[in-house]
Amino acid sequence: MRDLQILLRQHIGAPCKALVRAGDRVKKGTRIAEPTGLGANIFASMYGTVTKVTEEAVFIHPDEEQEEAFEPIPEGSKLEMVKAAGVVGMGGAGFPTGVKLGCDLNGGYILINAAECEPGLVHNIRQLEQGCEKVIRGVRYCMEISNAAKAIFAIKKKNEKAVEVLREALKEEPSMSIHLLPDIYPMGEERAVVRECLGIELEPDKLPSAAQAIVINVETISRVAEAIEERKPCFSKNLTVVGKLNGGTQPHVFMDVPVGTAVEDLIERAGGIDGVYGEIIMGGPFTGKATTLEAPITKTTGGIIVTIDLPDLHGAKVGLLVCACGGDEARMRDICAKMNGVVTSVARCKQAAEMKNGALKCERPGNCPGQAKNNLQFKKDGCEYIIIGNCSDCSNTVMGSAPKMKLKVFHQTDHVMRTIGHPLYRHLRVSKQVEQLPEYSR
Ligand code: SF4
Secondary structure (H helix, E strand, C coil): CCCEEEECCCCCCCCCEECCCCCCEECCCCEEEECCCCCCCEECCCCEEEEEECCCEEEEEECCCCCCCCCCCCCCCHHHHHHHCCCECCCCCCCEHHHHCCCCCCCEEEEEEECCCCCCCCHHHHHHHHHHHHHHHHHHHHHHHHCEEEEEEEEECCCHHHHHHHHHHHHHCCCEEEEEECCCCCCCCHHHHHHHHHCCCCCCCCCHHHHCEEEEEHHHHHHHHHHHHHCCCCCEEEEEEEECECCCCCCEEEEEEECCCEHHHHHHHCCCECCCCCCEEECCCCCCEECCCCCECCCCCCEEEECCCCCCCCCCEEEEEECCCCCCHHHHHHHHHHCCCEEEEEEECCCEEECCCCCEEECCCCCCCCCHHHHHHHHHCCCCEEEECCCHHHHHHHHHHCHHHCCEEEECCHHHHHHHCCCCCCEEECCCCCCCCCEEEC
């Protein structure tokens, strides 16, 4: 096994400060870095010896023999233990959970984000199917810490088995309920969860606390329970490996992978890459980024996806339609370059509002304002192709005008969807009957 590479920045906020030096022996659970501002403690994920410390990471050579036991965090109040354990939003956001839970909801809501919105990723749903008791205990702790009176599991209706398991488990939990979400991207967006569960539309710059709510991901909640019940530091990650792999394209779920494990090690555990491939993506098809075999997984890594080759556009002019819910402009330029296209025009959805930190947030997730104006711009700029990263509803509106203007559409997730046999994001058909699920068609 190659050395673990444990990044000093695995959360929103500044990088942590390393507390170890080359040559130091570490146990599983040894605190190896501490926050310098907003952030969370970072721990060794295996027994071993520190080989190198850089500005970005601590490298650890793992021992041949590994014990199950770990170095526990100090005892304290429940909130202190969540903070000490370095728990962060493990759905990808990376916001320190101890800070999030530190607010007084004054009888409000814990909203459990079980949308698992990125297509292809299944580890959160698998966790509910196989270990929902720990998640429910974690919800109780979150409610107690933040003074919430109710909790709602937000989960897509298509996950029938997990919904059934939850229904059964919540029979004795009068303060907890389930809200079924449609299978539309981005239902897992924080404000979309608030809107769906509570009927409150938050402005892009508002946090769920403005609706007396905290939105928290399934795995994050189970790490809260581990911190409080087992005094366990947050040093491992659940994730899905999927794509062009030997043995087929079905997803492989890995629970409790040591943080710092190389992408290549996990791909090998999933069967290895099947021949020629296009990209390796860390994260989901919409919001993930291209990565390398050497890159390490962090507390926020949700998926590793190996894709088929990308098409060759032979130098064609390409327009990029940047959306708040898909890849950023840099990611779309990266895809365009890999397809041998030339970026000739860039447009941003008018509902993609830029926040103070430069990030884009959708003003009304899942409700598209129409994209005909942007398509006209692409046409005027001489584009033959457009690359889009829009959500379900917005891809639908792009398709309302692009083909008529003879613009060929490539969604940034196309090569992933083709790899895993998922319908492409193009036309959305939502049934008028609430009880029926929406479908996509090619
Ligand atoms: S409305 Fe605009 S910003 Fe929001 S999801 Fe759709 S395309 Fe993206």
